[in-house]
Amino acid sequence: MADRTLDASGLRCPMPLLKTKLELNAMSPGEDLEVIAxxxxxxxxxxxxxxxxxxxxxxxxxxxxEYRFVIKCGG
Known part of the structure; x- marks a missing residue:
């Protein structure tokens, strides 16, 4: 189970990547982010x-x- 979920469904390139970067910047190291695009x-x-x-x-x-990614936030 991810700590946060980012639903980028319906967004066109490059918005899913940009929103993923912003979300990761707001997270603490070790937290998991699920991205759906x-x-x-x-x-x-x-x-x-x-x-x-x-x-x-x-x-x-x-x-x-539907593309799904689980990302562990780094330090």
Whole structure:
């Protein structure tokens, strides 16, 4: 169970990524963020951002055009 959930469904690129960054900035290290997005670009953009950050991608799934990410906030 994530500490916070960000529903970015219906938002177009780059808004899911920008909202994810803002949400992570407001969180404490160790907290989990669940992101739900429907923009296919999120499947590429969010993991690419996380690879360059202190945050960790815990889980990534896709089903019926819905992309779900669980991210552990880094320090």
């Amino acid at each position: 429907t923009d296919a670009g999120s499947a590429r953009d969010i993991p690419a951002f996380l690879n360059l950050s202190s945050h960790t991608l815990v889980e990534s799934t896709e089903a019926n055009g």
